[in-house]
Amino acid sequence: MAYTVRRPNLTFWEKLYLPNIVAGLAITFKHLRKMLAGETKIVMQYPEEKWDAHLPEYYRGAPTLVMDEHGREKCVSCQLCEFICPPRAIRITPGSVPNDSQFAKAEKAPEAFDIDMARCIYCGLCEEVCPEQAIFLRKDYAVTGESRADMVHHKTKLYELGGTMPDLVHKWNPEK
Amino acid sequence: MDFLNDIPWLLILSSVAKTLFLIFLVVLPLVSYTVYAERRVSALIQDRLGPNRTGFPTSLLGFKTDLQLYLGGLGQPVADAVKFLLKEEFTPGHVNKVYFWMAPVLAMVPALSTLAVLPFGNYMFGQKMVVADVNVGILYVFAIASVGVYGIVLAGWSSNSKYPFLGGIRSTSQMISYELSLGLSAVPVLMIIGDLNLSEAIRYQVENGWLLLPFTDGKLTLREILLWFPVFISFVVFTISMFAETNRLPFDLPESETELVAGYHTEYSSMKFALFFLGEYAAMIAGSSLIVVLFLGGWHLPFLPINTSETSLTLAGSLLGLIHITVFFAKVVVLLLCFIWVRWTLPRFRFDQLMKLGWLYLFEIALVNIFITAAVIAFVK
Amino acid sequence: MSPILFWIFTALMLAFGISVVLNRDPVASALSLVASFLCLSALFVGLDAFFIGVIQILVYAGAVMVLFLFIIMLLDLKAEKRRHFNRLTLVGGGAVAAGFVFELLHVLNSFSMGKNPFPPLGVARLDDVRQVGITLFTQFNLPFQTVGVLVLVASVGVIVLSRRELK
Numbered sequence: 001m002a003y004t005v006r007r008p009n010l011t012f013w014e015k016l017y018l019p020n021i022v023a024g025l026a027i028t029f030k031h032l033r034k035m036l037a038g039e040t041k042i043v044m045q046y047p048e049e050k051w052d053a054h055l056p057e058y059y060r061g062a063p064t065l066v067m068d069e070h071g072r073e074k075c076v077s078c079q080l081c082e083f084i085c086p087p088r089a090i091r092i093t094p095g096s097v098p099n100d101s102q103f104a105k106a107e108k109a110p111e112a113f114d115i116d117m118a119r120c121i122y123c124g125l126c127e128e129v130c131p132e133q134a135i136f137l138r139k140d141y142a143v144t145g146e147s148r149a150d151m152v153h154h155k156t157k158l159y160e161l162g163g164t165m166p167d168l169v170h171k172w173n174p175e176k
Numbered sequence: 177m178d179f180l181n182d183i184p185w186l187l188i189l190s191s192v193a194k195t196l197f198l199i200f201l202v203v204l205p206l207v208s209y210t211v212y213a214e215r216r217v218s219a220l221i222q223d224r225l226g227p228n229r230t231g232f233p234t235s236l237l238g239f240k241t242d243l244q245l246y247l248g249g250l251g252q253p254v255a256d257a258v259k260f261l262l263k264e265e266f267t268p269g270h271v272n273k274v275y276f277w278m279a280p281v282l283a284m285v286p287a288l289s290t291l292a293v294l295p296f297g298n299y300m301f302g303q304k305m306v307v308a309d310v311n312v313g314i315l316y317v318f319a320i321a322s323v324g325v326y327g328i329v330l331a332g333w334s335s336n337s338k339y340p341f342l343g344g345i346r347s348t349s350q351m352i353s354y355e356l357s358l359g360l361s362a363v364p365v366l367m368i369i370g371d372l373n374l375s376e377a378i379r380y381q382v383e384n385g386w387l388l389l390p391f392t393d394g395k396l397t398l399r400e401i402l403l404w405f406p407v408f409i410s411f412v413v414f415t416i417s418m419f420a421e422t423n424r425l426p427f428d429l430p431e432s433e434t435e436l437v438a439g440y441h442t443e444y445s446s447m448k449f450a451l452f453f454l455g456e457y458a459a460m461i462a463g464s465s466l467i468v469v470l471f472l473g474g475w476h477l478p479f480l481p482i483n484t485s486e487t488s489l490t491l492a493g494s495l496l497g498l499i500h501i502t503v504f505f506a507k508v509v510v511l512l513l514c515f516i517w518v519r520w521t522l523p524r525f526r527f528d529q530l531m532k533l534g535w536l537y538l539f540e541i542a543l544v545n546i547f548i549t550a551a552v553i554a555f556v557k
Numbered sequence: 558m559s560p561i562l563f564w565i566f567t568a569l570m571l572a573f574g575i576s577v578v579l580n581r582d583p584v585a586s587a588l589s590l591v592a593s594f595l596c597l598s599a600l601f602v603g604l605d606a607f608f609i610g611v612i613q614i615l616v617y618a619g620a621v622m623v624l625f626l627f628i629i630m631l632l633d634l635k636a637e638k639r640r641h642f643n644r645l646t647l648v649g650g651g652a653v654a655a656g657f658v659f660e661l662l663h664v665l666n667s668f669s670m671g672k673n674p675f676p677p678l679g680v681a682r683l684d685d686v687r688q689v690g691i692t693l694f695t696q697f698n699l700p701f702q703t704v705g706v707l708v709l710v711a712s713v714g715v716i717v718l719s720r721r722e723l724k
Contacts, residue, residue, distance in 0.1 A: 024522060025517065027521075028520060032221050035220040035223060042224075043224070310607050311684040311686055312607045312686060315611045315612070315615060316607075316611050318615055319611045319615035319619055320614070322614075322615060322618070323595075323614060323618055325619070325623050326588075326623070326626070329627065333584070344630075348627050352623060355620075
């Protein structure tokens with residue numbers, strides 16, 4: 001429903017504009033003075049100061065792959081993360097674990113595992129969907145590269161970033 | 177080759193030297209550092225830091241890292257200039273080519289030409305520090321400034337696109353409207369000084385105190401006190417009109433980003449855009465210089481001896497001449513900072529409010545002010 | 558004034574004047590007229606008539622022609638650009654111009670002052686702004702005031718006419 005907004009009744013000094021302009025100038029000058037005097041709390045100076053020490057536990061940075069304490073790739077290339085990834089940043093080429101391997105029980109391991117960091121939206125769905133707890137979002141946030149190809153994290157890079165994470169369940173341990 | 181002897185070589189050479197000094201050593205650096213100040217002051221007002229870390233990109237030349245000199249971002253204007261020069265010179269396909277290329281030049285040249293009559297210092301090396309000491313100084317400034325509209329109109333029209341066109345139209349009507357109050361508000365000052373020559377305006381203020389601060393000559397008469405009120409009114413009107421003439425916020429409707437993308441220079445890129453930018457800031461410098469000359473005593477600083485043509489040839493005289501030039505540009509810089517301060521304080525006017533302010537208030541105030549001044553001059557000796 | 562500068566600005570002024578007539582694009586014509594005004598004011602400045610020269614720029618180039626250009630741009634005259642020269646108007650216009658030049662030369666030749674170079678101007682006692690002011694307000698005060706009233710009446714009339722509500 002349409003209704004009329006009542007205009008405020010301005011006093012003479014308000015109609016003159018100039019006093020209010022001077023008041024506004026005083027406010028901006030106060031901010032300027034406080035900045036110059038160093039009284040204003042300013043933002044973090046990024047390359048010199050970093051958030052690293054203050055990052056919260058739940059921070060979602062770049063996705064990485066992890067190994068277990070025996071040095072086995074946890075990923076069994078089930079490709080669930082590839083399916084769920086909203087921007088389709090993940091590409092997995094499944095491969096098999098050779099029979100004579102210590103970890104032959106797992107049967108499969110990724111032959112190639114690429115995450116295109118130019119596409120990744122850091123949503124963490126891959127971490128949530130992973131049945132093997134093989135993919136984790138770590139705290140790296142400064143992902144840079146000079147070309148699109150540079151922005152793709154290959155398997156070695158992903159393991160390098162991820163490191164090891166001991167298993168809670170040992171279902172793939174080598175058979176005794 | 178008889179006519180070669182008739183040419184006043186000394187006059188031409190000294191004028192060229194003064195012009196080169198003014199444009200390349202003063203105005204262009206001042207323009208680039210005004211842009212820097214604009215960004216820095218706006219940031220400080222908004223509790224940010226602004227550009228504070230421009231270093232030299234030595235890594236481009238094959239070194240491992242960039243050379244970081246902590247100059248507080250003073251290298252930023254250089255980086256900006258290089259960026260403007262290296263960007264692609266793009267001309268859209270739908271524009272009217274000839275006028276499209278002409279417009280930036282027409283926007284910048286008048287702004288720089290107005291500086292010709294501004295006395296930026298007293299004598300130095302036996303020369304008066306003004307490029308052209310003509311007897312119509314202030315009229316010349318208004319005339320050349322009014323020609324500056326062409327650049328903006330042509331840019332808006334030749335871009336062949338709706339937003340630039342709207343910006344061009346707004347700018348034209350705005351500049352024509354505010355030229356009236358600009359001219360009329362300067363009349364009381366000219367009546368008091370009794371001359372159109374800007375050097376004479378400064379000479380008057382040296383002898384009788386600056387118009388806005390009449391006590392700077394050490395005495396205060398009843399006439400000066402009574403004249404101070406019209407002078408103050410005309411200073412306020414003149415400054416507001418100057419904001420509108422130079423398209424500065426709160427009157428930057430020709431390029432209001434929220435409505436018109438970027439106004440008349442929407443279609444421009446790289447150095448052509450930079451010329452508009454340069455013209456706008458040069459106009460700001462010219463306007464501030466005019467305010468300094470008319471109201472704030474120009475190069476004069478009380479308690480400082482005044483050079484004459486003869487004394488300026490000595491070492492002390494040259495030093496004094498240099499101090500006078502510095503004083504003039506220091507005053508200009510203070511005014512420029514005020515321009516910036518106002519810009520980052522006030523919101524933009526609506527177009528009808530702008531026209532109403534110009535035609536219904538400033539114009540009338542300036543007219544009445546002339547009568548008040550005339551009455552004071554006529555009845556109070 | 559140096560004769561070289563005089564000839565340069567005269568040639569430029571005439572060239573731009575011709576381009577006003579010959580250009581089919583109204584915007585180009587208007588801009589040529591502006592350039593022609595600028596050259597004319599340069600000629601005035603060359604005669605030490607700074608006041609007239611500056612007023613020429615301020616009034617004609619700075620105000621009148623801006624409004625002209627403004628209106629031309631708003632009208633967007635496409636038809637005007639496509640029109641070609643009519644041979645009859647070309648010949649007729651040329652004949653009128655030639656006749657006028659002939660007449661001018663004849664008049665200049667027929668009276669004695671026209672054949673002699675103009676005697677050099679004396680140095681003015683006052684600068685031209687003061688001269689104009691003193692002349693206007695002492696010798697021609699009544700006509701000046703009358704013209705002022707006339708302009709006022711005209712501007713009031715324009716506002717009344719333009720503000721009339723459309724029925």
